Amino acid sequence: MTIRTEPMTVNVGPQHPSTHGVFRVRITFDGEDIVEVEPVLGYLHRGTEKLAEERNYVQVVTLTDRLDYTSSMINNQAYCLAVEQLLGIEAPPRGKYLRTLTAELQRIASHLIAVGFFVQELGAFGTPLMYTFRSRERILDLFEMLCGARITVSYMRPGGVFSDTPPDFWPALDQFLADFEGELEEIENLLLSNEILMVRTRGVSPLPRDVAINCSVSGPVLRASGVNWDWRKIAPYDAYDQVDFDVPLGSNGDNYDRFWVRMQEVRQSLRIVRQCIAQIEPGPVRLELPMVLRAEPGAEAYGRVEASKGELGFYLVSDGGVSPYRCKIRSPSLINLTITEHLLLGWKLADMIVSLGSVDINMGEVDR
Amino acid sequence: MYGLEMAKGLLVTLTNLAKKPFTTSYPEQRVRQHPRFRGEEFTWYEERCTGCASCAKYCPLGIIKIVTSPSETAPLQGDKYLLETFDIELQRCMFCGLCVEACPYDALFMGSGFEEGQYKRTDLVISIDRLRHAEKHPSTWFRPQLEGMEYRPGASRPLGWREVGRENWQWHQHEKAGMRLGDRNGNRQHTEGEA
Numbered sequence: 001m002t003i004r005t006e007p008m009t010v011n012v013g014p015q016h017p018s019t020h021g022v023f024r025v026r027i028t029f030d031g032e033d034i035v036e037v038e039p040v041l042g043y044l045h046r047g048t049e050k051l052a053e054e055r056n057y058v059q060v061v062t063l064t065d066r067l068d069y070t071s072s073m074i075n076n077q078a079y080c081l082a083v084e085q086l087l088g089i090e091a092p093p094r095g096k097y098l099r100t101l102t103a104e105l106q107r108i109a110s111h112l113i114a115v116g117f118f119v120q121e122l123g124a125f126g127t128p129l130m131y132t133f134r135s136r137e138r139i140l141d142l143f144e145m146l147c148g149a150r151i152t153v154s155y156m157r158p159g160g161v162f163s164d165t166p167p168d169f170w171p172a173l174d175q176f177l178a179d180f181e182g183e184l185e186e187i188e189n190l191l192l193s194n195e196i197l198m199v200r201t202r203g204v205s206p207l208p209r210d211v212a213i214n215c216s217v218s219g220p221v222l223r224a225s226g227v228n229w230d231w232r233k234i235a236p237y238d239a240y241d242q243v244d245f246d247v248p249l250g251s252n253g254d255n256y257d258r259f260w261v262r263m264q265e266v267r268q269s270l271r272i273v274r275q276c277i278a279q280i281e282p283g284p285v286r287l288e289l290p291m292v293l294r295a296e297p298g299a300e301a302y303g304r305v306e307a308s309k310g311e312l313g314f315y316l317v318s319d320g321g322v323s324p325y326r327c328k329i330r331s332p333s334l335i336n337l338t339i340t341e342h343l344l345l346g347w348k349l350a351d352m353i354v355s356l357g358s359v360d361i362n363m364g365e366v367d368r
Numbered sequence: 369m370y371g372l373e374m375a376k377g378l379l380v381t382l383t384n385l386a387k388k389p390f391t392t393s394y395p396e397q398r399v400r401q402h403p404r405f406r407g408e409e410f411t412w413y414e415e416r417c418t419g420c421a422s423c424a425k426y427c428p429l430g431i432i433k434i435v436t437s438p439s440e441t442a443p444l445q446g447d448k449y450l451l452e453t454f455d456i457e458l459q460r461c462m463f464c465g466l467c468v469e470a471c472p473y474d475a476l477f478m479g480s481g482f483e484e485g486q487y488k489r490t491d492l493v494i495s496i497d498r499l500r501h502a503e504k505h506p507s508t509w510f511r512p513q514l515e516g517m518e519y520r521p522g523a524s525r526p527l528g529w530r531e532v533g534r535e536n537w538q539w540h541q542h543e544k545a546g547m548r549l550g551d552r553n554g555n556r557q558h559t560e561g562e563a
Contacts, residue, residue, distance in 0.1 A: 055428050058466065059428035062428050062464040062466065063428070137390070144402050147404065147509075148404040148405050148465065148478065148507065149406050149463065152464070154466075162469065162510065163512065166403070166508075291422075291469075291470060
């Protein structure tokens with residue numbers, strides 16, 4: 001006797017807790033195998049690009065916080081670089097160092113979330129996530145000290161950062177770095193060579209080098225496939241040309257490599273933070289600019305940074321007014337989602353959420 | 369050996385059991401905010417406010433409503449406007465602090481509260497009367513002069529309007545002097561008074 005089978009379509013999301021936000025993906029299963037994948041986007045669309053056209057250049061900074069809310073500092077940085085390019089100005093050295101320092105702290109915080117949730121999706125409920133969140137909490141605490149908010153920081157301004165550090169920031173940062181060394185070691189010991197994690201992730205959903213390049217993915221996902229591409233190295237912005245760091249590269253581009261690259265990048269970010277502390281010198285942190293900025297009519301600029309998830313770019317066009325005529329955001333999470341099919345097709349149900357988690361998307365940025 | 373690994377695992381559990389927890393149980397235990405915390409108890413000094421509405425213009429969401437009329441009683445005629453309305457629609461506020469940054473006279477400050485809750489959305493609007501009578505615990509956000517005083521919004525006494533001012537209003541003087549931006553090639557055109 002043969003059992004009649006037929007493929008089944010399952011809607012994962014938009015309110016599935018493991019899809020990192022309101023991400024919906026329609027998946028057709030044949031038994032446990034995935035045969036068809038269709039991502040459905042747009043549940044968190046807030047019209048950031050349009051809103052930016054109605055606000056002046058400084059006010060838009062507050063909108064950028066809300067794109068990728070796990071790495072607000074880096075969003076601020078990308079936008080401010082674009083405006084600075086548009087106006088033809090440059091932040092003072094201390095401002096540049098403060099931006100680099102906070103961006104790297106934010107990268108650590110963002111990668112800690114990514115790693116924590118990645119392991120949580122493998123079934124390690126709670127413990128590893130709490131380990132990473134404990135350290136992230138300390139970083140958010142530093143941000144609150146620095147700029148009064150933990151997530152929606154709005155710390156940077158075109159022409160620098162809004163204000164210098166409070167006096168108790170530097171001792172607190174030193175204390176964090178001293179403690180984080182041990183905490184990171186604990187997380188690494190727990191996860192990096194964990195037998196169960198290796199079995200579940202090694203060789204699962206590999207992304208070949210050429211596919212990664214063709215899909216124009218960026219960030220840790222691209223580097224896990226072995227492509228040496230990091231905007232901090234290729235086109236250094238702010239103080240990245242003054243600091244020394246390595247770009248960790250994976251080899252197969254499987255789930256383990258994507259996880260491993262993030263863990264290594266945390267170490268490299270720590271190196272950059274230490275160098276920033278050693279090199280930073282007193283001085284002004286912000287150019288003295290008018291409150292309402294104006295650029296030349298017809299001027300255009302593209303400011304890009306290596307965000308925690310990939311290349312984040314702001315393309316601004318000015319018509320001479322007080323607000324951008326057009327603001328196009330190239331968000332890494334959206335572009336990185338183009339590999340969803342390559343990752344999922346042919347793999348099992350149990351690996352689906354893990355593979356999606358290994359891309360580390362943030363819906364605030366995908367839908368904007 | 370399986371038993372040894374088990375003992376090692378339990379040792380981690382025991383060490384963590386003996387440690388002080390990282391979390392605090394709110395609301396019995398409270399973590400004090402940092403002085404720069406951008407919170408909801410906006411502090412406003414009527415004595416310093418001229419009714420220029422810079423804060424209202426600079427708010428990205430346009431939630432500050434100011435209505436003024438020329439003052440008959442102000443010490444200098446025409447120097448100050450009489451404020452009739454100063455409403456902050458807190459329910460839409462995102463606490464970016466740009467209103468505070470825009471205020472040229474140090475009249476508006478962020479606060480340090482975060483527990484405002486009301487049953488009606490309209491009750492969240494901060495009116496001019498509430499701003500007048502609130503206890504003044506300004507946040508040090510964007511007010512370096514308060515940081516110099518080592519002022520702690522949560523712990524220290526309320527501050528009067530004479531204490532909170534900035535001595536040298538450097539940025540605004542530059543703005544008045546007509547700072548020009550650099551040309552497209554990145555050469556800044558320097559005006560007077562710049563290092």
